Amino acid sequence: MTHEKILAQYIKEFEIKEYIKHHLKRVGYSTAKLVLTPLGEKIIISASRPGLIVGKRGQSIKQLTNTLKKKFNLENPQIEINEVTNPNLDPTIIGERVANSMEKFGSARFKGIGHKAMEDVMGAGALGVEILISGKIPSSRAKKWRFYQGYLKKSGDIAVNGVCVAYTAAELKSGTVGIQVRIMPPDLVLPDDIRIKKKSETAGVEQKKQEQASQSQQAQSETKSEEEAKPKQKKVRKEKKKEGYVEEPAAADDSEKVDSVKTDDPVQTEDSEKKTSDNP
Incomplete structure (x- = not known):
């Protein structure tokens, strides 16, 4: 594409x-x-x-x-x-609820509407909530009203990806009123939330670790015993056939050189015997 x-x-x-x-x-x-x-x-x-x-x-x-x-x-x-x-943890539904109630009852009761929506969100188990209502309420001059409760992150990666945000608008006689809802859900894990476990909680984890270690040791010992019990196969080495060859004698010094005579030939041996017999 x-x-x-x-x-x-x-x-x-x-x-x-x-x-x-x-x-x-x-x-x-x-x-x-x-x-x-x-x-x-x-x-x-x-x-x-x-x-x-x-x-x-x-x-x-x-x-x-x-x-x-x-x-x-x-x-x-x-x-x-x-x-x-759980609609009370959805910022879009909460913002729509606030806008509908303001269009129904007008801007005179906007404080009660904001507090009720905030209590509904916190009652559902949220970590924090913020509702911003901006517009010409209750007078002809524009203002911004803030309703907040609990703990709410405003910066960092959690504020961008962890906090749920929604924007809606309510059409009143005085004009358009903007509504912004921010909710921090209860299942959000904070990086600065450090909890120290008790001994009773860690005891079970340690026992599990020891059991796993003992099981792994047993498995290793069983595998070793099985390997030892198996008959060892003898390695057959193939010996190379040595080809026949004649080793040449090492070269001697000039002073100790001796003429070598081959005795393997029968003709040469007879000639040498005749020469020795003729000579006195």
Whole structure:
């Protein structure tokens, strides 16, 4: 895929998410994800109230699939809906809840709305929460109100990847009010969270380590005994056949040279005997 196709795919996914977010208001919408499959496009929607998205006899979800197919030129869109297990820990759902209640009751009760949402989040077990409401509330001059409780990281990698953030807006008579929700989930592991274990907790771990060490030693001893019990195969060495050859005598000094006479030839031996007999 070229860069243009990749960018077009990301832009298309962003537009689909924005459309679903604006279309599914007051349903507890959380997230949407586009997945490409061999059969077509698959859209996974997470919400706190999936029954309202499906509708009576699945009419509303059929309308949504038809509109997505026509508007975004999708071949065979399939919508899958998942239910959010704990909506009080989802910042998108909390922000939508605050926006809906402010549109319903107005800006006069924004403090009670903010405190109630904060208590719901902390009651669900969150480590920390922060809700920022900015706009013309309660007067005609714009202000920013902050509701916070617990422990919340503001910098570092945990603030970027660990803290859940969501942005929503509420349309009031005085104008648009922005809502920002930050939640630190309870299962987040902090790097500065150091806990010293008690002896009772470490005793079981040490026993397990000793048992594992003893088992490994037993296994090693068993393997050694099996190897010793096996009969050793004798190594047969192949001896090379030595070819016959005659070793030449070592060269002697000039003073100690002696003429060598070969006695293997029978003719030479007879001639030498005759010469010795003729001479007196």
